[in-house]
Amino acid sequence: MKGGNYYRLRGRHLSLTLITVLFTTILLWAFEKNNFVTTLLSGQDQFTWPSSESLVDAADNSSNSLTPKDHTEDESSESSSVEETRISVEKNVEIQLTNVTTSNVPQWTESDGDKTFSTKKKVCNYAKGSWVADNQRPFYSGSGCQQWLSGMWACRLTQRTDFSYEGYRWQPKDCEFPEFERSAFLTRMQDKTIAFIGDSLGRQQFQSLMCMATGGEVSPEVEDIGREYDLVKHRGSIRPDGWVYRFPKTNTTILYYWSSTLADLVPINITDPTTDVAMHLDCPPAFMRKNLHRFDVLVLNTGHHWNRGKLRANRWVMYVNGKPIEDEGLADLANAKNFTVYSVTRWLDSQLSSHPRLKVFFRTISPRHFLNGDWNSGGSCDNTTPLTGGSEVVQDKSSDEVVEGAVRGTRVMLLDITALSELRDEGHISRYSVKATQGVNDCLHWCLPGIPDTWNELLAAQV
Numbered sequence: 001m002k003g004g005n006y007y008r009l010r011g012r013h014l015s016l017t018l019i020t021v022l023f024t025t026i027l028l029w030a031f032e033k034n035n036f037v038t039t040l041l042s043g044q045d046q047f048t049w050p051s052s053e054s055l056v057d058a059a060d061n062s063s064n065s066l067t068p069k070d071h072t073e074d075e076s077s078e079s080s081s082v083e084e085t086r087i088s089v090e091k092n093v094e095i096q097l098t099n100v101t102t103s104n105v106p107q108w109t110e111s112d113g114d115k116t117f118s119t120k121k122k123v124c125n126y127a128k129g130s131w132v133a134d135n136q137r138p139f140y141s142g143s144g145c146q147q148w149l150s151g152m153w154a155c156r157l158t159q160r161t162d163f164s165y166e167g168y169r170w171q172p173k174d175c176e177f178p179e180f181e182r183s184a185f186l187t188r189m190q191d192k193t194i195a196f197i198g199d200s201l202g203r204q205q206f207q208s209l210m211c212m213a214t215g216g217e218v219s220p221e222v223e224d225i226g227r228e229y230d231l232v233k234h235r236g237s238i239r240p241d242g243w244v245y246r247f248p249k250t251n252t253t254i255l256y257y258w259s260s261t262l263a264d265l266v267p268i269n270i271t272d273p274t275t276d277v278a279m280h281l282d283c284p285p286a287f288m289r290k291n292l293h294r295f296d297v298l299v300l301n302t303g304h305h306w307n308r309g310k311l312r313a314n315r316w317v318m319y320v321n322g323k324p325i326e327d328e329g330l331a332d333l334a335n336a337k338n339f340t341v342y343s344v345t346r347w348l349d350s351q352l353s354s355h356p357r358l359k360v361f362f363r364t365i366s367p368r369h370f371l372n373g374d375w376n377s378g379g380s381c382d383n384t385t386p387l388t389g390g391s392e393v394v395q396d397k398s399s400d401e402v403v404e405g406a407v408r409g410t411r412v413m414l415l416d417i418t419a420l421s422e423l424r425d426e427g428h429i430s431r432y433s434v435k436a437t438q439g440v441n442d443c444l445h446w447c448l449p450g451i452p453d454t455w456n457e458l459l460a461a462q463v
Contacts, residue, residue, distance in 0.1 A: 126458050127416035129172035130392040131423060138166045138449035139180065140216025145448075147218055148210035148245075151434050155447035158432040162384045165427040165447065170420055170454045180457050182213050186250045188463075193253040193294055197285065198301035199260035201366045201452075204445060205299070206256035208452040209459075210245065213254065216449075222247055229255065229291060241287070259285045260305035261337075262344045265316070279316040281330070281340045284347050296357055297463050299415065300344065303365040304444060306337040342406045349410035359463055361415040362407050363455065364400035369425040370443045381428045381443035388426070393419045413462065417455045427451045 142149070142156030142163075151157055171177065196206040214222065223246045226232050231242040242257035259265075264283040269275040292298075310316075311333075318325045318336055330336050341362075348360050370379030398404040399418040407414050427450045429442040446452055 124172065124175040125396060125416075126172045126175055126177070126461060127398065127418075127420060128393050128396065129170060129175070129420070131168045131387055131420070132171050132391075133167055134169040135167060137169055139182075139453060140211045140214075140449055142166070142447070142449050145211040145214070145216035148214065149207050149216075149448055153204060153207070153429065153445060153448045155429060155432060155450075158429075158434055160430075160432040160447075164384070164386055165424065165451075166449055168386060168424075170457065175461075177457075177461055180212060180460055182215055185460055186213060186247055186252050189252040189296075190250040191252075192296035193255065194297040194299070195291075195295045196254075196256045196299045196301075197259050197288055198262070198299075198363070199258070199303070199305055200445065201304065202299070202301045202363070203256050203258065204448065205301075205363070205452045205455050206243070206254065208448055208450075209254055209456045211449065212453060212456055213247065213252075221249070225253070229257075229287075231255070231257070257285070257287050259287070260302065260310075261316075261340060262300060262302045263318075263340050268317070274315075276315045276317045278319045279311075280319045280322075281325070281336055282320050282343050284344045292351060292355060292358070295355075296359070297459075298348075298358065298360045299363055299459060300361070301363040301365070302337070302341065304368075306333050308333065338402050338406075341402055345406040345410055345412050348412055352411045360412045361459065361462070362403050362412055363415040364398055364403045364418040366444075366446075367399075367418055367422045368444050369428055370441070375441070375444065378439060379443060380441045381425055381430050383426045386426050387423060389423055391423060393423070395419060415455070415459060415462070417458065420454070421451050424451050 142154050146154070156163065194209070196202045196209075224244070225246050226240060226242070226244045229242070229244050231240050231244055233240045242255060244253060244255040246253045261279065262285065264280040264285050266278045266280065266286075267275050268278050288298075311318075318330065320327070320330065320339075325331060325336075330339060345362060352358060352360070369381040371381060373379035398414065398416045399422065400416070404414060404416070406412075425443075427446050429445050429447055431441045433440075433442070
């Protein structure tokens, strides 16, 4: 009896083992024929939706300066303590590259005859691509956008007769680059504020966006709200320090503030109208610090005011740590500019955690095209034939190594326009103006409509 029970129990155990093995075999076979287990995963586990921005690692650490030059004027008010916001910038910081945007693009893939949904990362460098002819350009009339466009930049109002530079668009390589459409753009920017802070090239980009957003049409409904930011023409000033306009239908605000060096400017003796002005290289402009919480998109630029003539004309004295510079290296303006670019970038990066909705772009330097001299020594840019130097940008890195290096490893994004603008020397104002002056050429600023419109297309694609 005992032996019979033992063998009976052992037989049952073997039977259960065989059934388990058989069931497992059937289960594995079924899994191979139909990935039903994937249906148990949540949608979030199966794929990741595209992110608006990602960091891409790289190991470049250069900080060489590009050629500076041109333009003037200033007035600045101190709204918060310089000491509270002063920051120190470490030299030779190891950082990551952010000159491209990364998105996860859901795609169909084949697997054992069945289609499954997966994701592949697509890296888009908007600065790499080519200029192509487009008879649908420009976005607005150069003679019609007079409500927003300065006459000195409206080449349609000058003696110039060739406007072929208007008929091209930039096509990034391997990137989705939707056509700019003003109503769609304003809808996307509903309840948002776009701020440009920089020099006169930043002002050109601001005026370009105003013309693009209105189609160059007279728009009496657009409100001038400069007083809300204390951007009004003060007594004795040639112009206000900036301009601010609001589109009431979408509550979209677009503003520009003049800060040619992105350094804070503080009169040394406020009671003396002829006083020198402390130019704090390690402190961002007071206007930026005061209003940062109001911005949703911030676009910075600097470069062409970093020359001795501008500093002398404006009585700017470079300061670091609250006193005139003592470091001989910073006495070199190229080094001072690089220090300031890194300084303001690091400060903004430190602020982004407390301003989560803010996107910051540092626009690379706009190229100059003076030949046979400079702006004050007979230099010119007489070419009117588009793309004589080529139509394509194939390089992966930016031509502005300073700004590229400064944003690397931060959440500040690169708006890279240098190489693509370098190909468009025919688009400058050149010798043409409302009142042409013999022997004077502007090979720094651009005709509008023109190249800065493309800068805004790149911006719109990345916000």
